[in-house]
Amino acid sequence: MSAPKSSPESSPPERPAIAGDVKVHRTCMRDPVRDTIVSRIIDGVYPPGTHLKELALAREFNVSQAPIREALRELEMLGLVESERYRGTRVRSIDLAELREAYELRLLLEDAAVRASAHWTDQDIALLQSELSAMRAADPKTAFDQHMQAVLRFHRHVVALSGNRLFLKAWESLAWGVRARIMAKQIGYVPGFVEMRSDIVEAMQQGDRERAARLLRRITERLLERLNEIHPPAS
Template identity: 40%
Template sequence: MPIQTLSVRDHVRRTITERILAGVYQPGDRLIELQIARELGTSQGSVREALRELEASRIVETAPHRGTRVRTVSPQEMRESYLVRGLLEEAAAPMAAKAFKGNAEQLWNECDTIIACAERGELSEQAAHNAAFHRMIVAASGNGVLLRLWDTLAFETRTRVQLSRPKADPVGDAKTHRPIAKALENGDGKLAGRLLREHAEFFAPPADAPQSESA
């Protein structure tokens, strides 16, 4: 029975997160437990548990007399999340390189998908596969603590309500993943780590950037 409850909670949490990333729920929108429970055909308790986990990950926030709402991420916080993510990925790279050396087919497939999405102008899909590419690297390190820390930042770096970046080049941006994949395939964790950190630093938006919808 506890396993079943956990499975339902995880499903609810993933669904709410994906709706936020897809822009169905916008920053500031109130998330009503009963309404979500009816939509998903589950109990209000399962929704409440899922929202508590999302609050712990700082995806939503709860305030007295206002209920639970989607968090509005400030430009400064967005920038900081990118920089921290880069450091986490740099730490994961040496261990991930051992796993990917001569065996990086899945990584290359994800890399090619990112580029294909960019070429088709599917920016939301590009953002999702970009997150999958980076998460795959951290997961390959085998370090559960690094992965959990990375997961708490993933929302803020994947969200569709992104910060504007001057002269954005989705296809060019997508291709920057190739050198990272190559370094990992060659087992060069030090190079891969440096590339991952520089990648995050490059895409970290300026703290004073205006918010706009992007990927």
């Protein structure tokens, strides 16, 4: 005996598509496209001057040209590509001066965020300690992406705990998921930072803002020193 067919009344109505659905779907497609193109630029698969064709990329990723266009627009804002009318989009050389400036701004933002924090609760400390555990669990030599994600979450939490929304907005606008990968490609792995971040959490647990801010600044200063050793700034 065949199962009775459900009536229109008993079947849940199909939810109509809304504009927001299209935007979310396109964003979900844009992010992996953007990340793949970034990796290819950083790794030299797309050297400076490479012409990135929207249609060819859309076919490769099996998506429409809309998420490709959005990904390229985002990369242009980061200075990784440049677009010219009638000439299309080309890969730019990595701008190390801009990379230095971004890290100098990060130093100021994180320092100000720590000093602006009223206090840190046990829950705040536990959140940071969980990211330390994630860093230790992911060897940067074999699981770089997982390690870096934990690092960036740690620093984002530190800024967010200031309670200053503009600090956080400014920090996020610098797209650290991309810039940190560029820095790592330029200077390689620098050991000792997990221990320094552990000391930062200890200082925060003790309510010592000055020490926490000083240690946080030192991390960024060491990155910049390493970059300047390998790629001395133009005089």
